[in-house]
Amino acid sequence: MSDIAKAAGVSVATVSNTINDTGRMTEETKARVKKAMQELGFVRDYNAAKLRSGRSRLIGVLVPDISVPFYAEFCTSLEAALSEHGYLPVIANVGEDTKRQQTMLEEVIGHGVAGIAISPSAGTKRSDFEIASTRKIPVVTFCREIEGLAMDYIGSNNYQAAQLATKHLLEQGHRKFAMIAGLQETMPGRERKRGFYDALKAAGIPEADIHVEVCGFDRECGRIKAQELISNQTEFTALLCHNDLVSVGAAAELKKAGRNIGEDLAVVGFDNLPEGEAWTPALTSVESYPRTIGKDVANLLIKRLDGDTAPTMTERVEPHLLVRDSSRFQV
Amino acid sequence: MSDIAKAAGVSVATVSNTINDTGRMTEETKARVKKAMQELGFVRDYNAAKLRSGRSRLIGVLVPDISVPFYAEFCTSLEAALSEHGYLPVIANVGEDTKRQQTMLEEVIGHGVAGIAISPSAGTKRSDFEIASTRKIPVVTFCREIEGLAMDYIGSNNYQAAQLATKHLLEQGHRKFAMIAGLQETMPGRERKRGFYDALKAAGIPEADIHVEVCGFDRECGRIKAQELISNQTEFTALLCHNDLVSVGAAAELKKAGRNIGEDLAVVGFDNLPEGEAWTPALTSVESYPRTIGKDVANLLIKRLDGDTAPTMTERVEPHLLVRDSSRFQV
């Protein structure tokens, strides 16, 4: 910076003022400085700036696994919104591990991020974020709502999503239900199951006709749980799965076992993955809008960084049911 | 750091030496310092460290779009390998825009990254990387090989992949071919087309029985080009598509038009997307190993950062054909 100050015949303070456009100098001076920057190929050092000013343009993003389509979509949308405001994401995959989450939180703070977006691992406690709050680094949580955390949160309304799906199945005339629910240690796992259950109870479906299996989040566990349903000869005409990955796995097993999906068996999932739509029959799904969530998380974070001190907010994005051939028929 | 020096009754130099484990002090001193760090909740400031030492633990990652499954897988694997060595990725989506690529390159360098992994946009020139080479920041390119760039490159062997797929189709007895090729401004677009074409010429297939359409990379353009093939009444029993997204789009149109995929028409794609496998019939695909590429890029970058000055290297990961129902039949 002193090089370019020399070249332009001004002081370094003037160079800094030009870069940050504090508007304290004449257009003529600015132009001269900018010309020198061009010629010398100047690239501002954000690190040094942050060291002095305390302000940073990096945002820490902690997700379980960015290769999961939901998070990939989320990150793309978050990155786009951040970059519009001059911010850049530092992304870390933390899996389902609170230890690693703590390490990466520290790591990302060590790198001087201005704010943090995090989908907290199951078992996260309020105190895990002390390291950020001490430093007044705003944190926005998403997707995994943790009870009693009292922090900014944006995610889809999982309870409502499950109710939508279940009511649809009831409307199609189903009376015997099964669900392959996700990990009950996570909020989406619990909420989707609760929505399913509540909708059935409200419709007067007896316990005996509601069967729930619990598993993880992938195709493989859909397959395994479907096999169990088959070998236990559980009776059901409607199957709700925690997400479309589980749906695809379960549907494949059920098809193999001779069930006609879309004719005598309805299968419904969540998250609207292309994979479910590509299936034959196309699988009904509840869209949960990862792109909306990504954009909203970015904007909330930026608002907080701009000094917004409005009370902690919780936003639950409204889901949308996409009825496809796997559940369109009437029983 | 001076606080913890005071607490431990040592100088800041000793604290720094403890953190960086330069091994210059007694275990006893180290223990005392570490205790003070714990108690005061010390988090090292990488920015300040980088400012003084010039060393950084951030890696810039520039991809077209992280929500494309191939790149999502790539990034997960890259991140895992980087984080094993204490590095963290700063990720930017640059689309297909060399202007934005230049901006983000500068941005990422401004944030003090130690190295850069980039899938260069079509039209990237050697001089676009001057900004990095001037600063001696190692750059590893991937997926998009740019001719005459003379830089480290890791990607899949697209030519070989297309040959694998085409030879398979020849072996199944096909004699009339169509291809929906990807953008010819990109190396994968050109190489997959060239591999297809060369394999057919080598087998003595006449020009008249080779039909090539060129489009983008998504389902929609697969759909559009398939419609064109149908309305032009192009004759073919084997269709090769630039990737599985295109395959799915094209296959859907062809099915609608009454073609029996897997019986009188073979469809083959690339990248082994779950979506293609979920299709009925399951679509044959060539796996191109994004996770291997991600890991290798990370390791090469780290080698370069460790001072490896071996000549520029090019690695082309060998592809693998996955034959599924869409092309298993004999003509």
Next chain:
DNA sequence: CTGAAAGCGCTTACAG
């Protein structure tokens, strides 16, 4: 084995 001090590249009161 440990400490005092300079300096990395910026920003920011403060003075003029």
Next chain:
DNA sequence: CTGAAAGCGCTTACAG
């Protein structure tokens, strides 16, 4: 409107 100087939190020769 512009400049001189201090200081952000580290690392690193250098001295002891």
